[in-house]
Amino acid sequence: MSAILQCEGLYKSYGNAPALSGIDLSIEEGGVIGLLGPNGSGKSTLIKLAMGMLQPTGGRILVGGIKPCPQTKAFTAYLPDAHFLSEWMTVDRAMKFSADFFTDFDGAKAESMLSRLGISPQQKIKTLSKGNKEKLGLILTMARNARLYILDEPIAGVDPAARDFILDAVMLNRAPGSTVFxxxxLIADIEPILTHAIFICNGRIMLDAPAEETRQREGKTLDELFREMFRW
Amino acid sequence: MVTKILKHELYAIFRVLIFFGIAVLAFAVAGRVLIAVMLGSADGTAGLLFVLVVMFYIFAICALIGAAYALGISRFYKTLFTGEGYMTLSLPVTPSQLITGKLLSSLIAVIAATALSFLSMLIFLAGWSASAMQEFYDLFGEIGNAIATIAWNDPWLVVEGVVNLIVTLPMILLLLFFVISVGQLFTSRRKLATFGFAVGLYIAYSIISSLLMPHFAYLSVNVSTHLVSWIQIVIKIAIDVGCFLATRYIIKNKVNLVI
Incomplete structure (x- = not known):
């Protein structure tokens, strides 16, 4: 299998403040990879670098073997940790927008997920509840038949029932053979679906190993290991 | 991809601009009706109403054209440097395509707003008496003849005028795109930084203009007005291209969406 995401000596600083320090990673295609770390550890920075929204200070990052560019964005579905939808749009308009720019967008899949939520396509996004807006963002992301899905904090700030919906939506709707990053x-919630775990802290990789292998080697869950490694 | 960006940007702009357009047309029609009422009545009330309508009509035209610029600029800022930037910057498009799409949509909005304003004036003026209308036609006819005479004697003046218009129209938008992009480089007080940079740029522009004006005047009198026109055109093209490239560089390399 080829690497879908590679980091080689990756550095990123904001002025004098280092966010990532010498990251080396090679993520094989397929599977569900958890990028796990405390707040401010560099997770979002690494994701933004993978999406080409930031440029490295040193080293390089490759997605599907090439530097982040429109070509990599065409096969990467990204769900940011922020509200990114235009409030004035209707749900239907937002779907048409995604379908227009992403050739791998599956409208039927999106409509099916929407109907589960009971959201009308004619509804304006600004009239949706906070939770439904986040779910809509997830639907627009998972409705794509992408090679790589990058989901930044998809279950933060939502209730447990919504977390189940989100994790189901991720596992049931990802394209076959795709990679979910x-x-x-919130490790305990996603641990059951992880195939690979990466722990990051202060911009450095602390663990990069298959999830099951780590559990067996350490004799504890990833959540317990995380709490132990990043105890205050 | 530029056509897709253009399509969505035009929809987003015109869904708001249409209301300004309707207001302009409504005031033009109201003015037209009031003229007919005024002409057929000795009552001063119609005249007073007419003055108010004309006042609001002029405000509405200014608001329409102002809104066309403002919507283009605000969409540039909102879709690139706020939460919506996550969507925009994850699209499979290059920064050049983004800037081009947004620039073209803003230009189309401004041109459409200007065209609608002229159309509304025709509606408004249709209410005047036949003799007044004849005077307007004669005036436009004289302007047309004057332009034709100038073009016949010195066609380069017309060419320079057209080229000047083409390079000046996008300049304001590109400058504002650039100013907004520079403002985003600051980690705090971005709006203040944007405003400060805009003021600084305006001061620099004024100083450079006042330094260059005497030289242009000398060249115009002693060498050729055409040379001065073309030098000014080249400077404007350089500003357009410089702002485009600088904005593209910032979007490609320096944007950090922290919402």
């Missing part, structure tokens, strides 16, 4: 600090 889940970035979160």
């Amino acid at each position: 889940l970035c979160t600090h």
